[in-house]
Amino acid sequence: MIIPLNYSFRNLWTRRLTTFLTAGGIALVIFVFSAVLMLANGLEKTLVGTGSDKNAIVLRKGAQSEFMSMLDRNAINIIQSQPEIAADPEGKRLAASEVVVLINLPKRGTNKPSHVQIRGVAPESLTMRPQVTLTAGRRWREGLSEVIVGREVAERFQGGGLGETIRFGMRDWTVVGVFEAEGAGFESEIWVDAEQLVQAFRRPVFSSITMQLSGAGDFASLKSRLEADPRLTVEVEREKQFYAKQSEMMATFIRVLGIFVTVIFSLGAMIGAMITMYASVANRTTEIGTMRALGFPRRSILGAFLFESLLLAAIGGGVGILLASFLQFFTVSTTNFATFSELAFRFILSPSIVIESLIFSLAMGFFGGFLPAVSASRRKIVEAFRAS
């Protein structure tokens, strides 16, 4: 009893301009909707990707970020002597005390200054973070004012390119290497020998210790021992969790605001779809009457018009997702609220975003098309003929 799908397809094609405009409205909403989800997803991926499951990070108790944390050398020595810390093949313990400092650098192009995070690292820092790979140049040499920079810093900040110099801590530092970190937040950082950084800023303290654990079960014992140690006021977290927490607030903010805005937009698109479908029903009163007279039941008419509206929405949704997928070629940067430094990240499309966007567009088509379809199916045959 199904009215051929061809009928719905061709009706949309016959009214191509209206179809195009209505689907365009839905496409714009879906574009914004999926862009927001891609943004939140990108932010999460960047920050969560910054951490590793194998690593634990120790900060001062109550510190929300490394930037707010301070650990003196005494504390560092106690923490680094814990038995859970893994060793590399040469027997060296994989624990890196790191310092985080914020500086201002002018951006390329706009000349506007923005915060950049400098991370004073130990040689172990690179071993523990295998995702960090040098793509150009070489590592810093100990004792020299040399830095390596994340790809995003090299591209976006003045003086960040290979061979250029950056001034901070009353010294000029030469960029001797550029690294990538699989899109993680480290790509927005400048890395330098921690000892050099401590000297340049005359800071007697470190910000955090990151350590690799020898076994999966070691985290609980390390955490309970260090947090109970009366000589220390520290907090131990898994590295991945620590960065995930940093992304949580911002990703939620983007999602909530974005979804709120798109839901309001979608009302407009739904009303658009409804007007289109009502017009389509009004134009086809005789056709509806004819099909009913031929014996098609009400539900077939309802189905045909609802299908047409869903098809319209699916076209819009598909176009919206396609347009949004091009955003993956762009990088955006924002101030990370947790560290106050600039963080660059990408729009990342995922299968779940595609599915959510399609469901959202079909929902718009359903709600926009439902009332017109009902009105079409409830029309009395004789009245339908009389109206024409």
Next chain:
Amino acid sequence: MADPLIELVDVSKSYRRDTLEIPVLQNITMTVPEGEFLALMGPSGSGKTTLLNLIAGIDRPTGGILRVAGTELGGLSETELAQWRSRTIGFIFQFYNLLPVLTALENVELPLLLTPLSKHERREHAAVALELVGLADRVHHYPKQLSGGQEQRVAIARAIVTDPPLLVADEPTGDLDRTSAQEIMNLLGRLNAEYGKTIVMVTHDPRAAERARKVIHLDKGAFVQM
């Protein structure tokens, strides 16, 4: 005389406009035997189209008994009535009422979608019906690519494709020039004479009415003797 295909006993129909009851048909009693070719004539507002709609089961009487092809229509639900129409009635309209986005073949195939026939069988039946009305070479044309007479022939093919016993035609020549009108009337005459289809036709056109075997005149909702 053949069995009556259509039987109306004391059938009335009135419309309600606000609080006003407007009678359209009053106490109509008639029988139409199988194989009849009946023309209903009368001035505008005489109730002839309403009578046709009642017989075709697309409208319901306000009083009386209406039996068509052995079925008492008053007792049918909306869905049962729709199924009954698809089996029993072939519709021919003044303005053809073809779906503009479907080809001639697809338009003719439309009523067959309500039958259990396979796609292949449906296409075959539709092609045969189009051949019968002389449009075998126009199967893939859209309605707007056809002349008025051709469109009406497609509509007739659509009306006969399910092989219903009764064809109802509302002013089938009302929108056609004289030659095309003549062709359509020839076709209806053939369907009646050769294929035994019972035809009830509303018309203003005396030339069309001449082709019917019987003419009934209506005025103000009742039969009049001429």
